[in-house]
Amino acid sequence: MNYGAIKNCDIANGIGVRVSLFVSGCRNHCKGCFQPETWDFNYGDNFTTETSDELIKLLSPDYINGLTILGGDPFEPENQKVLLPFMKRVKETYPNKDIWVYTGYTYESLTSGSAAVHTAEAKEMLSLIDILVDGPFIEDKKNIRLRFKGSENQRIIDMKKTISQGQIVLRE
Known part of the structure:
Protein backbone atom coordinates (compact mmCIF):
# COMPACT_ATOMS: atom_id res chain seq x y z
CA MET A 1 0.00 0.00 0.00
CA ASN A 2 1.14 3.54 -0.67
CA TYR A 3 0.24 6.70 1.15
CA GLY A 4 0.26 10.30 -0.01
CA ALA A 5 0.69 12.17 3.26
CA ILE A 6 0.81 12.05 7.03
CA LYS A 7 -0.42 15.04 9.05
CA ASN A 8 0.67 15.05 12.67
CA CYS A 9 -1.58 17.86 13.97
CA ASP A 10 -4.78 17.69 11.91
CA ILE A 11 -7.90 19.43 13.24
CA ALA A 12 -10.05 19.16 10.09
CA ASN A 13 -10.69 15.41 9.91
CA GLY A 14 -12.26 14.49 13.22
CA ILE A 15 -12.73 15.72 16.76
CA GLY A 16 -9.69 17.23 18.46
CA VAL A 17 -6.08 17.13 17.36
CA ARG A 18 -5.40 14.07 15.24
CA VAL A 19 -2.76 12.21 13.30
CA SER A 20 -4.06 11.64 9.77
CA LEU A 21 -2.90 9.10 7.22
CA PHE A 22 -3.87 9.74 3.59
CA VAL A 23 -3.70 6.41 1.76
CA SER A 24 -3.36 6.03 -2.00
CA GLY A 25 -5.74 4.19 -4.28
CA CYS A 26 -9.40 4.84 -4.97
CA ARG A 27 -11.77 3.43 -7.56
CA ASN A 28 -14.66 5.79 -6.76
CA HIS A 29 -13.23 8.76 -8.71
CA CYS A 30 -15.78 11.23 -7.30
CA LYS A 31 -16.28 14.30 -9.47
CA GLY A 32 -14.83 17.29 -7.58
CA CYS A 33 -12.62 15.15 -5.33
CA PHE A 34 -10.23 17.36 -3.35
CA GLN A 35 -7.34 14.91 -3.85
CA PRO A 36 -7.65 13.16 -7.23
CA GLU A 37 -3.93 12.38 -7.20
CA THR A 38 -4.68 9.81 -4.48
CA TRP A 39 -6.80 7.74 -6.90
CA ASP A 40 -3.55 6.23 -8.18
CA PHE A 41 -2.52 3.21 -6.06
CA ASN A 42 1.14 4.02 -6.82
CA TYR A 43 0.96 7.65 -5.65
CA GLY A 44 3.22 8.66 -2.77
CA ASP A 45 5.42 6.47 -0.62
CA ASN A 46 5.30 2.81 0.33
CA PHE A 47 3.72 2.13 3.75
CA THR A 48 6.43 0.24 5.64
CA THR A 49 7.13 -0.96 9.17
CA GLU A 50 9.02 2.32 9.65
CA THR A 51 5.92 4.26 8.56
CA SER A 52 3.81 2.33 11.07
CA ASP A 53 6.40 3.00 13.80
CA GLU A 54 6.42 6.72 12.95
CA LEU A 55 2.63 6.94 13.17
CA ILE A 56 2.60 5.12 16.52
CA LYS A 57 5.14 7.62 17.83
CA LEU A 58 3.16 10.59 16.47
CA LEU A 59 0.05 9.32 18.30
CA SER A 60 1.83 9.22 21.70
CA PRO A 61 1.26 12.79 23.02
CA ASP A 62 -1.70 13.19 25.37
CA TYR A 63 -3.08 16.06 23.27
CA ILE A 64 -3.59 13.75 20.27
CA ASN A 65 -7.20 12.50 20.32
CA GLY A 66 -6.70 9.78 17.76
CA LEU A 67 -6.01 8.59 14.25
CA THR A 68 -7.86 9.47 11.05
CA ILE A 69 -7.42 7.36 7.92
CA LEU A 70 -8.60 8.76 4.61
CA GLY A 71 -7.35 8.96 1.10
CA GLY A 72 -7.71 7.67 -1.58
CA ASP A 73 -9.89 5.05 0.05
CA PRO A 74 -8.89 2.94 3.04
CA PHE A 75 -11.48 0.30 2.11
CA GLU A 76 -10.02 -0.62 -1.25
CA PRO A 77 -9.18 -4.33 -0.81
CA GLU A 78 -5.47 -3.71 -1.41
CA ASN A 79 -5.45 -1.13 1.40
CA GLN A 80 -7.49 -3.26 3.81
CA LYS A 81 -4.77 -5.91 3.92
CA VAL A 82 -2.19 -3.38 5.17
CA LEU A 83 -4.45 -1.18 7.29
CA LEU A 84 -6.06 -3.94 9.34
CA PRO A 85 -2.87 -5.01 11.19
CA PHE A 86 -1.87 -1.36 11.58
CA MET A 87 -5.26 -0.46 13.08
CA LYS A 88 -5.00 -3.41 15.48
CA ARG A 89 -1.61 -2.13 16.57
CA VAL A 90 -3.01 1.37 17.15
CA LYS A 91 -5.87 0.02 19.28
CA GLU A 92 -3.52 -2.22 21.28
CA THR A 93 -1.05 0.61 21.88
CA TYR A 94 -3.60 3.37 22.48
CA PRO A 95 -6.93 1.86 23.58
CA ASN A 96 -8.26 5.28 24.65
CA LYS A 97 -7.57 7.02 21.34
CA ASP A 98 -10.25 6.88 18.67
CA ILE A 99 -10.02 5.93 15.01
CA TRP A 100 -11.94 7.80 12.32
CA VAL A 101 -12.05 6.44 8.76
CA ALA A 115 -19.10 -5.54 -3.64
CA ALA A 116 -15.34 -6.15 -3.87
CA VAL A 117 -14.89 -4.10 -0.70
CA HIS A 118 -17.09 -6.49 1.33
CA THR A 119 -14.35 -8.68 2.81
CA ALA A 120 -13.42 -10.32 6.09
CA GLU A 121 -10.80 -7.58 6.53
CA ALA A 122 -13.45 -4.86 6.06
CA LYS A 123 -15.64 -6.43 8.73
CA GLU A 124 -12.76 -6.54 11.18
CA MET A 125 -11.70 -2.98 10.31
CA LEU A 126 -15.24 -1.78 11.04
CA SER A 127 -15.02 -3.34 14.51
CA LEU A 128 -11.90 -1.25 15.25
CA ILE A 129 -13.30 2.05 13.96
CA ASP A 130 -14.99 4.52 16.29
CA ILE A 131 -16.34 6.86 13.59
CA LEU A 132 -16.95 6.00 9.92
CA VAL A 133 -17.65 8.81 7.47
CA ASP A 134 -19.20 7.00 4.53
CA GLY A 135 -20.48 7.67 1.05
CA PRO A 136 -19.09 9.20 -2.11
CA PHE A 137 -18.47 12.90 -2.40
CA ILE A 138 -21.26 14.26 -4.61
CA GLU A 139 -20.37 17.64 -6.04
CA ASP A 140 -24.03 18.69 -6.43
CA LYS A 141 -24.52 18.06 -2.69
CA LYS A 142 -21.37 19.86 -1.59
CA ASN A 143 -21.90 22.01 1.49
CA ILE A 144 -18.97 23.85 3.05
CA ARG A 145 -20.94 24.39 6.27
CA LEU A 146 -20.89 20.70 7.13
CA ARG A 147 -18.49 19.53 9.82
CA PHE A 148 -16.27 16.58 8.99
CA LYS A 149 -17.85 15.77 5.63
CA GLY A 150 -17.96 17.33 2.20
CA SER A 151 -21.41 16.58 0.81
CA GLU A 152 -24.86 16.21 2.33
CA ASN A 153 -25.25 12.55 1.38
CA GLN A 154 -22.30 11.48 3.51
CA ARG A 155 -22.94 10.11 6.99
CA ILE A 156 -20.94 10.28 10.20
CA ILE A 157 -21.59 6.88 11.74
CA ASP A 158 -20.89 5.96 15.36
CA MET A 159 -19.53 2.47 14.75
CA LYS A 160 -19.55 1.27 18.37
CA LYS A 161 -23.27 2.05 18.72
CA THR A 162 -24.03 0.78 15.21
CA ILE A 163 -22.44 -2.59 15.97
CA SER A 164 -24.02 -2.92 19.43
CA GLN A 165 -27.52 -1.89 18.23
CA GLY A 166 -27.44 -3.72 14.89
CA GLN A 167 -28.51 -0.63 12.96
CA ILE A 168 -26.80 2.53 11.73
CA VAL A 169 -26.46 5.12 14.47
CA LEU A 170 -25.30 8.55 13.35
CA ARG A 171 -22.99 10.62 15.50
CA GLU A 172 -24.81 13.61 16.93
Missing part, protein backbone atom coordinates in the same frame (compact mmCIF):
# COMPACT_ATOMS: atom_id res chain seq x y z
CA TYR A 102 -13.35 8.20 5.65
CA THR A 103 -14.57 6.10 2.73
CA GLY A 104 -16.40 6.75 -0.51
CA TYR A 105 -18.18 3.43 -0.05
CA THR A 106 -21.37 3.15 1.95
CA TYR A 107 -21.60 1.18 5.17
CA GLU A 108 -24.06 -1.11 3.41
CA SER A 109 -21.59 -1.96 0.62
CA LEU A 110 -18.89 -2.67 3.21
CA THR A 111 -21.10 -5.03 5.19
CA SER A 112 -23.21 -6.90 2.63
CA GLY A 113 -23.63 -7.83 -0.97
CA SER A 114 -21.16 -8.75 -3.62
Whole structure:
Protein backbone atom coordinates (compact mmCIF):
# COMPACT_ATOMS: atom_id res chain seq x y z
CA MET A 1 0.00 0.00 0.00
CA ASN A 2 1.14 3.54 -0.67
CA TYR A 3 0.24 6.70 1.15
CA GLY A 4 0.26 10.30 -0.01
CA ALA A 5 0.69 12.17 3.26
CA ILE A 6 0.81 12.05 7.03
CA LYS A 7 -0.42 15.04 9.05
CA ASN A 8 0.67 15.05 12.67
CA CYS A 9 -1.58 17.86 13.97
CA ASP A 10 -4.78 17.69 11.91
CA ILE A 11 -7.90 19.43 13.24
CA ALA A 12 -10.05 19.16 10.09
CA ASN A 13 -10.69 15.41 9.91
CA GLY A 14 -12.26 14.49 13.22
CA ILE A 15 -12.73 15.72 16.76
CA GLY A 16 -9.69 17.23 18.46
CA VAL A 17 -6.08 17.13 17.36
CA ARG A 18 -5.40 14.07 15.24
CA VAL A 19 -2.76 12.21 13.30
CA SER A 20 -4.06 11.64 9.77
CA LEU A 21 -2.90 9.10 7.22
CA PHE A 22 -3.87 9.74 3.59
CA VAL A 23 -3.70 6.41 1.76
CA SER A 24 -3.36 6.03 -2.00
CA GLY A 25 -5.74 4.19 -4.28
CA CYS A 26 -9.40 4.84 -4.97
CA ARG A 27 -11.77 3.43 -7.56
CA ASN A 28 -14.66 5.79 -6.76
CA HIS A 29 -13.23 8.76 -8.71
CA CYS A 30 -15.78 11.23 -7.30
CA LYS A 31 -16.28 14.30 -9.47
CA GLY A 32 -14.83 17.29 -7.58
CA CYS A 33 -12.62 15.15 -5.33
CA PHE A 34 -10.23 17.36 -3.35
CA GLN A 35 -7.34 14.91 -3.85
CA PRO A 36 -7.65 13.16 -7.23
CA GLU A 37 -3.93 12.38 -7.20
CA THR A 38 -4.68 9.81 -4.48
CA TRP A 39 -6.80 7.74 -6.90
CA ASP A 40 -3.55 6.23 -8.18
CA PHE A 41 -2.52 3.21 -6.06
CA ASN A 42 1.14 4.02 -6.82
CA TYR A 43 0.96 7.65 -5.65
CA GLY A 44 3.22 8.66 -2.77
CA ASP A 45 5.42 6.47 -0.62
CA ASN A 46 5.30 2.81 0.33
CA PHE A 47 3.72 2.13 3.75
CA THR A 48 6.43 0.24 5.64
CA THR A 49 7.13 -0.96 9.17
CA GLU A 50 9.02 2.32 9.65
CA THR A 51 5.92 4.26 8.56
CA SER A 52 3.81 2.33 11.07
CA ASP A 53 6.40 3.00 13.80
CA GLU A 54 6.42 6.72 12.95
CA LEU A 55 2.63 6.94 13.17
CA ILE A 56 2.60 5.12 16.52
CA LYS A 57 5.14 7.62 17.83
CA LEU A 58 3.16 10.59 16.47
CA LEU A 59 0.05 9.32 18.30
CA SER A 60 1.83 9.22 21.70
CA PRO A 61 1.26 12.79 23.02
CA ASP A 62 -1.70 13.19 25.37
CA TYR A 63 -3.08 16.06 23.27
CA ILE A 64 -3.59 13.75 20.27
CA ASN A 65 -7.20 12.50 20.32
CA GLY A 66 -6.70 9.78 17.76
CA LEU A 67 -6.01 8.59 14.25
CA THR A 68 -7.86 9.47 11.05
CA ILE A 69 -7.42 7.36 7.92
CA LEU A 70 -8.60 8.76 4.61
CA GLY A 71 -7.35 8.96 1.10
CA GLY A 72 -7.71 7.67 -1.58
CA ASP A 73 -9.89 5.05 0.05
CA PRO A 74 -8.89 2.94 3.04
CA PHE A 75 -11.48 0.30 2.11
CA GLU A 76 -10.02 -0.62 -1.25
CA PRO A 77 -9.18 -4.33 -0.81
CA GLU A 78 -5.47 -3.71 -1.41
CA ASN A 79 -5.45 -1.13 1.40
CA GLN A 80 -7.49 -3.26 3.81
CA LYS A 81 -4.77 -5.91 3.92
CA VAL A 82 -2.19 -3.38 5.17
CA LEU A 83 -4.45 -1.18 7.29
CA LEU A 84 -6.06 -3.94 9.34
CA PRO A 85 -2.87 -5.01 11.19
CA PHE A 86 -1.87 -1.36 11.58
CA MET A 87 -5.26 -0.46 13.08
CA LYS A 88 -5.00 -3.41 15.48
CA ARG A 89 -1.61 -2.13 16.57
CA VAL A 90 -3.01 1.37 17.15
CA LYS A 91 -5.87 0.02 19.28
CA GLU A 92 -3.52 -2.22 21.28
CA THR A 93 -1.05 0.61 21.88
CA TYR A 94 -3.60 3.37 22.48
CA PRO A 95 -6.93 1.86 23.58
CA ASN A 96 -8.26 5.28 24.65
CA LYS A 97 -7.57 7.02 21.34
CA ASP A 98 -10.25 6.88 18.67
CA ILE A 99 -10.02 5.93 15.01
CA TRP A 100 -11.94 7.80 12.32
CA VAL A 101 -12.05 6.44 8.76
CA TYR A 102 -13.35 8.20 5.65
CA THR A 103 -14.57 6.10 2.73
CA GLY A 104 -16.40 6.75 -0.51
CA TYR A 105 -18.18 3.43 -0.05
CA THR A 106 -21.37 3.15 1.95
CA TYR A 107 -21.60 1.18 5.17
CA GLU A 108 -24.06 -1.11 3.41
CA SER A 109 -21.59 -1.96 0.62
CA LEU A 110 -18.89 -2.67 3.21
CA THR A 111 -21.10 -5.03 5.19
CA SER A 112 -23.21 -6.90 2.63
CA GLY A 113 -23.63 -7.83 -0.97
CA SER A 114 -21.16 -8.75 -3.62
CA ALA A 115 -19.10 -5.54 -3.64
CA ALA A 116 -15.34 -6.15 -3.87
CA VAL A 117 -14.89 -4.10 -0.70
CA HIS A 118 -17.09 -6.49 1.33
CA THR A 119 -14.35 -8.68 2.81
CA ALA A 120 -13.42 -10.32 6.09
CA GLU A 121 -10.80 -7.58 6.53
CA ALA A 122 -13.45 -4.86 6.06
CA LYS A 123 -15.64 -6.43 8.73
CA GLU A 124 -12.76 -6.54 11.18
CA MET A 125 -11.70 -2.98 10.31
CA LEU A 126 -15.24 -1.78 11.04
CA SER A 127 -15.02 -3.34 14.51
CA LEU A 128 -11.90 -1.25 15.25
CA ILE A 129 -13.30 2.05 13.96
CA ASP A 130 -14.99 4.52 16.29
CA ILE A 131 -16.34 6.86 13.59
CA LEU A 132 -16.95 6.00 9.92
CA VAL A 133 -17.65 8.81 7.47
CA ASP A 134 -19.20 7.00 4.53
CA GLY A 135 -20.48 7.67 1.05
CA PRO A 136 -19.09 9.20 -2.11
CA PHE A 137 -18.47 12.90 -2.40
CA ILE A 138 -21.26 14.26 -4.61
CA GLU A 139 -20.37 17.64 -6.04
CA ASP A 140 -24.03 18.69 -6.43
CA LYS A 141 -24.52 18.06 -2.69
CA LYS A 142 -21.37 19.86 -1.59
CA ASN A 143 -21.90 22.01 1.49
CA ILE A 144 -18.97 23.85 3.05
CA ARG A 145 -20.94 24.39 6.27
CA LEU A 146 -20.89 20.70 7.13
CA ARG A 147 -18.49 19.53 9.82
CA PHE A 148 -16.27 16.58 8.99
CA LYS A 149 -17.85 15.77 5.63
CA GLY A 150 -17.96 17.33 2.20
CA SER A 151 -21.41 16.58 0.81
CA GLU A 152 -24.86 16.21 2.33
CA ASN A 153 -25.25 12.55 1.38
CA GLN A 154 -22.30 11.48 3.51
CA ARG A 155 -22.94 10.11 6.99
CA ILE A 156 -20.94 10.28 10.20
CA ILE A 157 -21.59 6.88 11.74
CA ASP A 158 -20.89 5.96 15.36
CA MET A 159 -19.53 2.47 14.75
CA LYS A 160 -19.55 1.27 18.37
CA LYS A 161 -23.27 2.05 18.72
CA THR A 162 -24.03 0.78 15.21
CA ILE A 163 -22.44 -2.59 15.97
CA SER A 164 -24.02 -2.92 19.43
CA GLN A 165 -27.52 -1.89 18.23
CA GLY A 166 -27.44 -3.72 14.89
CA GLN A 167 -28.51 -0.63 12.96
CA ILE A 168 -26.80 2.53 11.73
CA VAL A 169 -26.46 5.12 14.47
CA LEU A 170 -25.30 8.55 13.35
CA ARG A 171 -22.99 10.62 15.50
CA GLU A 172 -24.81 13.61 16.93
